[in-house]
Amino acid sequence: MSKIVELINVFALLSLLAVGGGTAVLPEMEHVTVERCHWVSDTQFAEIYSLGQLAPGPNMTCVALIGYEVSGVAGLLAVLVAFFFPACLLCYFASKVWDAAEGSPWRDAVQRGMAPIVIGLMLAGCYALGKTASYNPAKDWDVNLLTLGIGAAVAVILSLTRINPALTILAGGAAGFFLLG
């Protein structure tokens, strides 16, 4: 039971701190769930995040799987509610206030001021995932070369084409299967 409470505390706070979208809390989530609470390993964290890219809907729904690892189905449901409900409730009331502030020049200042913070957090998220998923010192150099190469190839392909990102994730899995298997 105490694990459920802990899950709810962690994910409810993360929910409210997700400024500029879910990926902004990725580095903090990785640090808390992997290094502080030891709920999942760093490899599991990266794999769970990438499974989220293969499902439709908000890609952070995958956080539910961390709850499942910790306390089964009860943990899964607890994390889903804790991660989505507080931010939705806040949004419900704050959007009313925001409507009232229509035309205030400070709205623009808030948006432009928060933009670089969000980008900094997203880069930290890239680093938090990449330090195991792209370059893992515990693995052989040829594996690391391949994982770095897959990431670079995906980034380049997505920059140059309008292909569905989920397909590039599947292609990464196929590359792992044929080149590492």
Added chain:
Amino acid sequence: MSDATPRVSLGKLFCVFGLIGVTSFGGGIVAYLRRALVDKEKWLDEDGFMAALEIAQTLPGLNSTNMSVIVGRKLRGPAGALVATLGMILPGAVIVTALGFGYVALRHDPKVAVVLTGVAAAAVGLLVQVTLKIGWKQLIRPQDLIFVVVVFVLVGIFHVSLLVTLIAVAPLAIWVHRPCREKEAA
């Protein structure tokens, strides 16, 4: 938002958001939302959509669920917000749960492990690309780049708590972009 907000049934609201929740593979939910809400159902005009998106992106929480709350509230009040958000989240949650059960059962299988290694490596590439695509403006402006670097180092390297970082950095960043009269006069 126009004065003539259309009357929409809760069932219809759930179906429209649920359809997006089921079909939006690969992210980019905002594009799906625009197609459904503006082009197909005509519940919002272009300006109304952009206004809602602006709020959704600024408030904490996921952009997709915030959009569901905002648009659901505009159309049908609290019940609409709840129904639209559930429609958005539930399909993906069910699918990710199914993937997760498979993951927990199979991840120690060496064949599955190499697939997961490739999948995770590709997901990092996707995240890097999305970050650069939406962030290039901030990365080339020195006064923004400072905040990008400070936040990256605090949260990414030193693991300063996100709450502390936001309290320390956000007011400063907003102050740098504060409304100023001289700019308007120029």
